[in-house]
Amino acid sequence: xxxxxxxxxxxxxxxxxxxxxxxxxxxxxxxxxxxxxxxxxxxxxxxxxxxxxxxxxxxx
Amino acid sequence: xxxxxxxxxxxxxxxxxxxxxxxxxxxxxxxxxxxxxxxxxxxxxxxxxxxxxxxxxxxxxxxxxxxxxxxxxxxxxxxxxxxxxxxxxxxxxxxxxxxxxxxxxxxxxxxxxxxxxxxxxxxxxxxxxxxxxxxxxxxxxxxxxxxxxxxxxxxxxxxxxxxxxxxxxxxxxxxxxxxxxxxxxxxxxxxxxxxxxxxxxxxxxxxxxxxxxxxxxxxxxxxxxxxxxxxxxxxxxxxxxxxxxxxxxxxxxxxxxxxxxxxxxxxxxxxxxxxxxxxxxxxxxxxxxxxxxxxxxxxxxxxxxxxxxxxxxxxxxxxxxxxxxxxxxxxxxxxxxxxxxxxxxxxxxxxxxxxxxxxxxxxxxxxxxxxxxxxxxxxxxxxxxxxxxxxxxxxxxxxxxxxxxxxxxxxxxxxxxxxxxxxxxxxxxxxxxxxxxxxxxxxxxxxxxxxxxxxxxxxxxxxxxxxxxxxxxxxxxxxxxxxxxxxxxxxxxxxxxxxxxxxxxxxxxxxxxxxxxxxxxxxxxxxxxxxxxxxxxxxxxxxxxxxxxxxxxxxxxxxxxx
Numbered sequence: 117x118x119x120x121x122x123x124x125x126x127x128x129x130x131x132x133x134x135x136x137x138x139x140x141x142x143x144x145x146x147x148x149x150x151x152x153x154x155x156x157x158x159x160x161x162x163x164x165x166x167x168x169x170x171x172x173x174x175x176x
Numbered sequence: 177x178x179x180x181x182x183x184x185x186x187x188x189x190x191x192x193x194x195x196x197x198x199x200x201x202x203x204x205x206x207x208x209x210x211x212x213x214x215x216x217x218x219x220x221x222x223x224x225x226x227x228x229x230x231x232x233x234x235x236x237x238x239x240x241x242x243x244x245x246x247x248x249x250x251x252x253x254x255x256x257x258x259x260x261x262x263x264x265x266x267x268x269x270x271x272x273x274x275x276x277x278x279x280x281x282x283x284x285x286x287x288x289x290x291x292x293x294x295x296x297x298x299x300x301x302x303x304x305x306x307x308x309x310x311x312x313x314x315x316x317x318x319x320x321x322x323x324x325x326x327x328x329x330x331x332x333x334x335x336x337x338x339x340x341x342x343x344x345x346x347x348x349x350x351x352x353x354x355x356x357x358x359x360x361x362x363x364x365x366x367x368x369x370x371x372x373x374x375x376x377x378x379x380x381x382x383x384x385x386x387x388x389x390x391x392x393x394x395x396x397x398x399x400x401x402x403x404x405x406x407x408x409x410x411x412x413x414x415x416x417x418x419x420x421x422x423x424x425x426x427x428x429x430x431x432x433x434x435x436x437x438x439x440x441x442x443x444x445x446x447x448x449x450x451x452x453x454x455x456x457x458x459x460x461x462x463x464x465x466x467x468x469x470x471x472x473x474x475x476x477x478x479x480x481x482x483x484x485x486x487x488x489x490x491x492x493x494x495x496x497x498x499x500x501x502x503x504x505x506x507x508x509x510x511x512x513x514x515x516x517x518x519x520x521x522x523x524x525x526x527x528x529x530x531x532x533x534x535x536x537x538x539x540x541x542x543x544x545x546x547x548x549x550x551x552x553x554x555x556x557x558x559x560x561x562x563x564x565x566x567x568x569x570x571x572x573x574x575x576x577x578x579x580x581x582x583x584x585x586x587x588x589x590x591x592x593x594x595x596x597x598x599x600x601x602x603x604x605x606x607x608x609x610x611x612x613x614x615x616x617x618x619x620x621x622x623x624x625x626x627x628x629x630x631x632x633x634x635x636x637x638x639x640x641x642x643x644x645x646x647x648x649x650x651x652x653x654x655x656x657x658x659x660x661x662x663x664x665x666x667x668x669x670x671x672x673x674x675x676x677x678x679x680x681x682x683x684x685x686x687x688x689x690x691x692x693x694x695x696x697x698x699x700x701x702x703x704x705x706x707x708x709x710x711x712x713x714x715x716x717x718x719x720x721x722x723x724x725x726x727x728x729x730x731x732x733x734x735x736x737x738x
Contacts (some may be wrong), residue, residue, distance in 0.1 A: 122690055129686025132679055136456055137369035142672045145458070149678035156686035160480070164693070167620050168484050172620070174493035 117170075121163030128156030182432035200235065202622045224271045244413055256279050262575045284355045284392075287531030290540075291354065291395050295525025297520050298402040302329050302409060304516030308579075309413045310725075311510035311623040312501065312572060316715025317417045318725025324421070328428050332405040340404060341397050344437035346377025346388075349446045350685035352653065355533030359387035363446050366473065371455040373448040398526065400440070403471050406524075407436050410475030413625035414483040417502075417706075418490075418712050421720045423705045428692075430695050435475055439688050443470045449683065453659035459673030461657035462680040463646070466528035466545075468587030468638025473684045476632025476692040479555030481693040486706045488622030490713060499616050504622065507571050514575040518551050521582045525589040534655035540591065542650075546589045547582065550601030554581020557605020565609075565707070572626075573609055579630050586640040591646035591663040600641045636681050644657050 132152030135145040169175075232252035242248045255278065258268040307324035313321045347363020350356055362378040368615045382395060408428050408686035415424070427511045443464050464470050487648065493499055504510060526540040556726020561568040583603030585592075588600060597717040611629035615621050621628065648664035650656075656663050664670040699705060706712075712721035718724060 122693060125686055126690045126695075129682055132686065136452075136679075138459075142458075142622075142675055145675045146671070146678060149675060149682055152682045153678065153685055156682065158688070159620060160685070160689065165484055165621060168487065169620050171191035172493070172494060173487055173490060174257075174497070 117153070117167035118164050121159045121167060121168030123159070124163055125156045128152040128159060131155060186659035191361070205376075209247055211311060216524075222272065224268070227270045227272070227275075230270070233535065234264060242263040244567055262374070265728070283533045284353075286564045287537075288391075288395050290532040291399050291527060291530050293444065294523035295399040295402050297393075297523025297525065298399075298406065298571050300525050301402075301406060301517050301520030301524070303362050304513045304520060305406070305409045305413075306513070307509040308513035308517065308575070309409075309416060309625050311506040311508070311513060312413070312504035312716070313416050313725055315505040315729060316717060316724075318505070318717065319721045320421070321412070321416050321438035322720055322725065324416070324419070324424050324545075325409055327425070330414055331428045332408045332432035333401055336404050336437070337383065337397075337403050339385070340432065340433045341400060342378065342380040342385070342403075342437075343376045343401060343434065344440035345377040345396060345445045345531055347374060347446050348377065348396075348444075351530060352534055353529070353537065355392040356391075357392045357396060357437055359393055360389050360396070362506060363388070363441075363580045369431070369446075372451070374436060374446050374451065375442065375448070377445050382519055396530075399530070400444075403467055403524075404436050404440070406467075407471045407475035407478070408432055410472070410627050410631045411478045411482055413627035414479035414623045415486050416624045417716065418486055418706050418709050419482070420704055421716075423699055423703050426699050426703060427696055428704075431478060431692065435478070435688065435695065436470075439684070440693075442683070443680065446640070449676075450657045451642035453657050457672060458676040458679070459643070460655075460659045460661070460663045460672055460676075462637060462676045463591065463642050463656060463663050463673070464680065465590035465642075466525045466586045468583060468585075468635045469680050469684055470565040471635075472583045472586060472631040473635030473681075474688055476628055476630070476635050477689045479627040480621065480632055481696055483621050483623050483628065484698050484706070485693070488620065489624070490709060491618060492622045500618070504572065506623075511570055514578050517579060518548075518582060521547055521551065521586075521684045524582075527587055529574045529652070536651045539650055539652070542593075543589045545594060546592060546597040546636055547585055547626075549594055549597045550581040550585030550604070551578050552579050552581070552736055553598045553601030554584070557602045558609050559605075561606050561609045567698045571599055576608050576626050577605035580604040580634040583631055583634040584641060586635075586644055587638040588642045591642055591653070592651050593647050593649065596641075596647065598646035600638070600645060604628050604637060605639075607633055607637055636684065639677050639680050639684075640674070646673060658699070692699075 129152060135148035139143045139145060230251045233247040237247060237408045254270060254274055255271050260267045260269040304326065306322055309325060310318050310321045329489060347359050348357060348360040350358060360379055364376050364378055365372045367373045377388045383389060383393065408431055413425065441447040443462055444450065449462035452458040454462035486636050489502060491500060492502060522544055526543045529537045529540055531537045532540055555574050555578040559569045559574040563572050581604045584599055584600050584604035608629045610710055611633040612626050615623055615628050644665045644667055646663040646668065648662045648668050650662050654660055664673060666674045680711055696705065707716060707720065
């Protein structure tokens with residue numbers, strides 16, 4: 117699960133990077149950047165952290 | 177009633193700031209002058225001959241001393257290339273060329289001294305970080321926490337001298353404030369989307385390689401080194417009280433040698449983020465005046481990665497996930513440390529002009545005032561938030577609010593006006609409180625000092641705020657990141673600058689975080705990141721460092737428990 121989270125986090129950056137090559141529109145780039153940031157945050161907060169908390173010391 | 181009064185005060189303060197921030201009504205067109213001013217008489221060009229009549233103070237006058245300071249620092253102090261002496265009566269003597277050289281060297285000297293002294297101030301911030309973090313930890317870990325903050329300076333410097341500086345600044349491509357920095361001119365780039373993407377520099381290994389044994393390069397190294405060390409010392413806070421000392425050393429080395437310098441290159445060293453303006457028409461490219469992103473967000477996101485990997489301290493959460501407060505042992509040194517950091521920030525932000533003379537660098541006064549205003553607003557924001565929410569003005573969170581305001585203003589400090597600074601700082605002060613609660617209670621990530629929120633959340637906010645509040649009034653030699661004009665944010669008419677900033681944020685969250693996380697997973701696999709439970713319960717001072725921080729103190733049972 118944490119591994120998938122790392123990939124998703126990186127994927128968010130790739131989405132943002134692709135905005136530079138896919139369009140010249142400022143608005144489109146802004147939307148893609150925001151989507152990229154949201155995807156990265158989901159990777160960290162929605163996947164990596166829950167994966168670590170599943171085996172956290174306070175659960176034992 | 178008390179809360180109502182506080183709420184009213186806050187609303188009024190925000191309303192007055194919002195009205196002050198509103199753009200002024202369009203000014204009427206300037207009325208042309210009724211009669212044109214008389215043309216000034218044509219100036220006669222100055223020649224070397226005009227300099228011959230300038231007399232130096234007489235030796236007998238100098239011998240009497242100069243209590244008024246009127247004959248110290250005169251033409252006698254101008255270095256002359258071809259001085260007239262008894263043996264060379266036909267020498268040129270003082271020429272305009274001598275004066276021009278003196279002017280050039282004085283400009284560079286002023287900039288050297290400014291940048292070095294502000295760098296010394298930033299170095300002193302290490303002391304502030306050390307006592308803030310130590311004060312927020314329990315007494316049983318004082319030696320360990322202090323030692324991490326102490327040695328991060330040396331480990332980081334070694335890593336940065338060996339390779340980090342080369343990666344970050346080796347392809348800078350020149351800086352007029354510091355005499356050119358011509359040797360720092362080799363950037364490794366790839367072609368992507370038909371444009372050149374600078375990835376890392378290649379000159380500067382050991383500060384000897386390819387002409388980098390250079391006075392200007394030395395100034396740049398010192399200044400950038402202390403910035404890098406600031407990022408490294410942020411991480412020690414979030415992983416405090418359970419981080420294995422060996423793992424800390426290796427992790428800090430990797431961050432200082434490779435990860436921080438890579439992002440530093442992209443933002444400050446002529447890398448691809450800096451060139452988003454020139455290559456893709458996005459404002460002036462990614463703009464981060466003094467490092468909300470480069471220093472603080474990198475440090476804060478690294479702190480998040482480490483806090484996730486090492487896990488919460490024993491006793492931080494109950495079995496049902498409820499958070500316990502593990503109170504720090506000395507609020508006095510925490511707030512003292514915050515003051516030291518605020519003092520050091522006058523080096524951090526104004527020093528980032530890399531000069532005080534020419535190229536619009538007199539704006540250092542504006543940068544300094546923006547810095548102090550945002551810090552003030554941050555402390556107010558946090559204090560009022562905590563007061564309204566919990567009924568008391570929490571001291572440690574007020575200190576964190578000050579730091580949050582300073583972190584947030586670090587990127588925009590060179591591009592915004594005082595009202596913008598106060599708004600940025602105020603938002604930062606509230607944001608740090610909300611973020612600390614979110615990280616602690618929702619994410620259940622244990623961060624003993626609030627580093628993730630102070631530096632991570634507010635570092636990102638600072639980067640974004642450039643794209644919103646930059647007012648287009650700064651002018652550092654007429655361009656920024658080689659794009660002519662002043663940095664201008666969304667509220668002043670340029671949405672594309674905000675896009676450049678968002679791309680920077682995405683790079684930090686998506687790529688830098690991932691790099692830090694993966695590198696530290698490798699360290700976890702090789703040496704392990706966390707100390708054993710016995711050592712953690714005992715306190716890390718003796719198991720890890722062999723000595724108590726406070727050997728003559730009797731630690732109360734509540735202080736040494738989990």
